[in-house]
Amino acid sequence: MTLPPPDLPPGAPADLLTGEVPPALFDLAVNRASAALRGLHGEAEQRALRQWHARTRFARRVPLAEVARALALRPPQNGREEESGPWHWAGGPEGHWQPGKAPFP
Numbered sequence: 001m002t003l004p005p006p007d008l009p010p011g012a013p014a015d016l017l018t019g020e021v022p023p024a025l026f027d028l029a030v031n032r033a034s035a036a037l038r039g040l041h042g043e044a045e046q047r048a049l050r051q052w053h054a055r056t057r058f059a060r061r062v063p064l065a066e067v068a069r070a071l072a073l074r075p076p077q078n079g080r081e082e083e084s085g086p087w088h089w090a091g092g093p094e095g096h097w098q099p100g101k102a103p104f105p
Contacts (some may be wrong), residue, residue, distance in 0.1 A: 023093070026066070026089075030089035034074065034088075036048065036049075037071070074097055
């Protein structure tokens with residue numbers, strides 16, 4: 001997990017990035033992506049994730065494949081979120097889904 005140097009163009013491949021992605025930034029990317037994809041499934045969800053990642057400046061600092069990996073681990077929603085409760089990702093790249101709302105949006 002890496003951060004781009006300031007002069008690296010947006011959307012540069014992850015192997016060109018240097019430095020570690022802070023756990024809080026990873027958590028934020030996963031939680032915001034999860035919120036942006038709420039209600040989508042299949043190809044629509046994948047397309048929306050790629051679009052969200054490309055247009056969200058801070059998210060481009062976290063490799064898309066890592067965000068997708070974390071989203072794939074999200075517990076299944078049984079009915080509406082109001083009934084099953086919210087979930088959030090915490091712990092950086094090695095983290096996991098936890099019940100409840102994230103400590104920050």
